[in-house]
Amino acid sequence: MSTSEPTPGASVLVTRLARLVYRRSPEAVLGMSLKGFAILSHLREVESTSQQALGDMLCVDANTLVLLLNELEAAGHATRERDPSDRRRHIVQLTPAGRVAVRKAERGMESVEEEVFGALSDKERTTLRELLAKTLEGVPPFAEPVARPDHAPASA
Numbered sequence: 353m354s355t356s357e358p359t360p361g362a363s364v365l366v367t368r369l370a371r372l373v374y375r376r377s378p379e380a381v382l383g384m385s386l387k388g389f390a391i392l393s394h395l396r397e398v399e400s401t402s403q404q405a406l407g408d409m410l411c412v413d414a415n416t417l418v419l420l421l422n423e424l425e426a427a428g429h430a431t432r433e434r435d436p437s438d439r440r441r442h443i444v445q446l447t448p449a450g451r452v453a454v455r456k457a458e459r460g461m462e463s464v465e466e467e468v469f470g471a472l473s474d475k476e477r478t479t480l481r482e483l484l485a486k487t488l489e490g491v492p493p494f495a496e497p498v499a500r501p502d503h504a505p506a507s508a
Contacts, residue, residue, distance in 0.1 A: 373468055381460040383453060384427070387412070387420055389461070392429055392454040395446035403432065403442040429453050 360368075377386045384392070387410065394409055395401065401409075407417040421444065424430040429450035435441040446454075469477050 369468070373464060376464045376467060377461065381464060382457040383460065384429075384457055385420070385423070388424055388429070389454065389457045391420060391424060391444075392446060392450050392457070395430060395444065396451065396454055400443050400445040402435070403444055406444055424450070427453070 374386055377389075379385055382389050390410060391406065394406065403417065403421070404414075406421075407414055410417065412420070421430060421432060425432065427449075429447055431445050431447055432442045433445070435443050465477075469480070472480065
């Protein structure tokens with residue numbers, strides 16, 4: 353009778369992979385932080401977005417996002433402007449310099465991906481990318497964690 357340990361679930365593997373990519377993506381390689389790269393990549397896809405929606409997409413709190421956006425604005429990679437229809441809201445946009453910076457960062461990221469995903473064929477990499485994109489499309493924007501009955505906190 354075999355008593356092998358169960359293999360880690362997909363969430364554990366994705367978390368490990370994310371940490372590995374994060375560690376191998378220093379600013380020296382990308383020309384910016386990995387979070388900055390994620391912001392600029394997203395802005396390139398959507399053209400402009402609210403600051404709150406951007407924070408939800410990144411799953412970061414408002415204070416952290418402000419610090420990240422301050423860096424990107426100081427570098428000339430992004431702008432924040434008040435929404436004329438709702439002065440409480442900020443709209444974030446990619447600048448032309450930000451487009452250039454994200455292309456340069458992508459070239460740096462190619463070397464990281466080659467190192468991290470080197471064991472996969474081109475077809476497997478494409479499949480992985482498609483599966484990850486499909487997974488993300490199926491997840492609603494960031495929300496506060498929901499308490500689950502089967503994971504209730506232990507009483508003191």
